[in-house]
Amino acid sequence: MPELPEVETIRIGLSGLLPGRRIADVRYDWPKSFPNSEEDTKQFLVNATILDVRRRAKVLLIDLDSAYTLVIHLKMTGQLVYVGTQGLPVASRQSLVRTKDKQAASSYTLEQRFGAGHPNDSLIGDLPDKSTRVIFTFTDASQLFFNDQRKFGWVRLLPTAEVPNIDFFKKVGPEPLGAEFTSSNFRNCIRRRPRSCIKAVLLDQTIVAGIGNIYADESLWAAKIHPTTLVDTISTPRLNRLYEELRTVLLLAIEKGGSTDKNYVNAEGKKGSYLLFASVFRREGQACPRCGATIIKLRVAGRGTHICPKCQKAAL
DNA sequence: CACTTGACCTGTCCGC
DNA sequence: TGCGGACAGGTCAAGT
Numbered sequence: 001m002p003e004l005p006e007v008e009t010i011r012i013g014l015s016g017l018l019p020g021r022r023i024a025d026v027r028y029d030w031p032k033s034f035p036n037s038e039e040d041t042k043q044f045l046v047n048a049t050i051l052d053v054r055r056r057a058k059v060l061l062i063d064l065d066s067a068y069t070l071v072i073h074l075k076m077t078g079q080l081v082y083v084g085t086q087g088l089p090v091a092s093r094q095s096l097v098r099t100k101d102k103q104a105a106s107s108y109t110l111e112q113r114f115g116a117g118h119p120n121d122s123l124i125g126d127l128p129d130k131s132t133r134v135i136f137t138f139t140d141a142s143q144l145f146f147n148d149q150r151k152f153g154w155v156r157l158l159p160t161a162e163v164p165n166i167d168f169f170k171k172v173g174p175e176p177l178g179a180e181f182t183s184s185n186f187r188n189c190i191r192r193r194p195r196s197c198i199k200a201v202l203l204d205q206t207i208v209a210g211i212g213n214i215y216a217d218e219s220l221w222a223a224k225i226h227p228t229t230l231v232d233t234i235s236t237p238r239l240n241r242l243y244e245e246l247r248t249v250l251l252l253a254i255e256k257g258g259s260t261d262k263n264y265v266n267a268e269g270k271k272g273s274y275l276l277f278a279s280v281f282r283r284e285g286q287a288c289p290r291c292g293a294t295i296i297k298l299r300v301a302g303r304g305t306h307i308c309p310k311c312q313k314a315a316l
Numbered sequence: 317c318a319c320t321t322g323a324c325c326t327g328t329c330c331g332c
Numbered sequence: 333t334g335c336g337g338a339c340a341g342g343t344c345a346a347g348t
Contacts, residue, residue, distance in 0.1 A: 001341070032324090058342075075342050077326080131326090150325045152342070168343085196319080205343080213341060262327090262340080302320075303341065 002074040004176070004210030005253035006264050006272065007058050010080055013267025015053040017082045018062065018144070022049045025137040033133035033148060036157040044068040045157055057172045057209035061163065069160040072146070077131070077263040078153035081124055084142045123260065124269030149263060173208045177250055186243040190231055198234065198242075199227035200301035211246070214259050214274075214281050217306045219246040221280045226312040227300045252277065280306040 002010070023046055028034035036045075048064035055061065060080070062070040072080065127145045128135060134146035134155050146155055163169065173189055174181050189208055193201045201207055202216040211219075220227050222245035225238065234242075258264060258272030261282065265271060275282065279289050284297040284306060293310035 003342090073342080075324095076340075148325095149327070150340090152324060152326095193318085200319085203342090304339085 001076050001212070001214075001259070001261055001264050002078060003058060003212035003215055003259075004055075005215070005250055005274065006258035007055050007060055007074065007210075008254050009258045009266050009272060010074075011053050011055040011060060014060075014062070014080065014082065014144075017084075017267060018050045018053055020049065021138040021140065021142065022047065023064075023136055024139045026134065027137075028134040030133045030151055033146065033151060033153065034155050036155075040068075040157055045070075056169065056175070057205060058212070059168070063160055067160050068157055069163050071156045071158055071163060071166070073153050074148070075150070075152035075154075077147075077149040079124075079131075079145070079147040079263065079265050079269075080267060081127060081145045081147065081265060081269045082142065082267050083127055083145065083269075085140060121271055122269045123263075123265045123271050168205075171206045173204075173206050176208050176210060176246060183240045183243040186246075187236060187239045190239060190242075194230070194232035196231055197228045197301065198225055198231055199303075199305060201231055202246075203301060203303070210250075213303050213305075214261075214278070215246070215249055215253065217281045218249045218278055221306075221308060221312060222249060224311050227298070227305050227307060280308060282306065 026034075026041060026045055044066040045064065045068065048066040048068065050062060051065055052063040053060065054063065058073065060070075060072040060074075062072065064070070072078075074080070127143075127147070129147065131147040131149040132145050133148050133151070133153075136144040136146075138144075146153070158166070174185065176186075186208070190198070190201055192207060193204070199216055199220060202211050202219070203213070217227070219242060223238065223242040225234065225242060253259060253272075253274040256272060256274040256277060257266055257270070259274040259278070259281075260271035261275065280295050283295050286295050287293070288295055288308035288311060291308065291310050293308055295306055296309055298305045298307065
């Protein structure tokens with residue numbers, strides 16, 4: 001679930017918490033979550049000090065003074081939560097999703113679950129918990145937890161100089177919020193797949209970086225484009241509109257701290273509130289905020305896809 | 317070459 | 333109430 005806005009929110013949080021801290025110890029219970037040799041870990045991670053926290057696409061990069069970098073992909077259910085020596089704030093220890101009373105949890109409405117008045121409520125109880133895969137302990141006894149319920153994510157330790165050479169970074173497309181990324185760049189990227197449907201192209205990380213299911217649906221709704229529309233039938237003005245809407249949606253999502261559907265939390269274990277502002281994502285059966293028609297859910301490019309059938313008939 | 321499907325995993329929810 | 337299966341969706345690998 002973490003897409004560009006969620007990973008960026010975590011980056012912002014961690015960049016105020018981690019630089020300057022020295023790693024004293026690393027533990028993990030699932031090797032695929034931490035596929036690094038004992039030797040590298042001992043030599044380049046333990047006793048290293050964190051210099052910087054960066055992001056490229058949906059990947060977080062934590063640079064160390066050992067000239068190595070922690071390359072972290074959260075995939076669908078990954079979390080990176082920092083806990084200081086005082087622990088998480090007491091008020092944030094309550095947990096709705098992790099409650100043992102499953103009936104109560106499932107009866108919450110969207111607004112109750114995400115807290116219209118408290119969009120930053122915590123989703124995290126005491127750590128480590130059963131989803132914790134990697135624990136970094138710093139010399140001041142504070143800790144960074146990598147949690148990942150579904151075990152798809154990973155934390156790789158690589159020489160900083162080699163990070164741009166890994167397969168993913170060699171193939172990944174441009175940053176959609178980059179200052180130099182223009183509407184004409186966007187059109188050229190998208191039109192590399194003229195006979196594909198627009199949603200599949202938006203989700204393809206080699207075309208444009210960082211877009212996932214939530215922001216693909218939201219930006220296509222905003223630009224009034226049906227997700228199955230073939231790229232070469234979309235006009236230049238309509239692609240320009242999609243470029244503008246996509247950037248607007250991503251920026252708003254960062255401002256709201258990302259989208260918390262089930263698992264996502266920021267560096268302090270708190271939820272993002274963007275879904276309260278979403279127009280179509282996870283809103284099937286509700287009214288389209290623009291025309292009032294009922295939002296429906298389809299399957300496009302193998303993904304659950306939410307549209308307004310009245311607003312998104314085609315792209316002209 | 318382009319597109320689709322399956323694998324990687326666990327937790328939740330639905331229908332029988 | 334229990335159980336099997338569908339579903340969630342980021343990315344890579346394999347298949348069509």
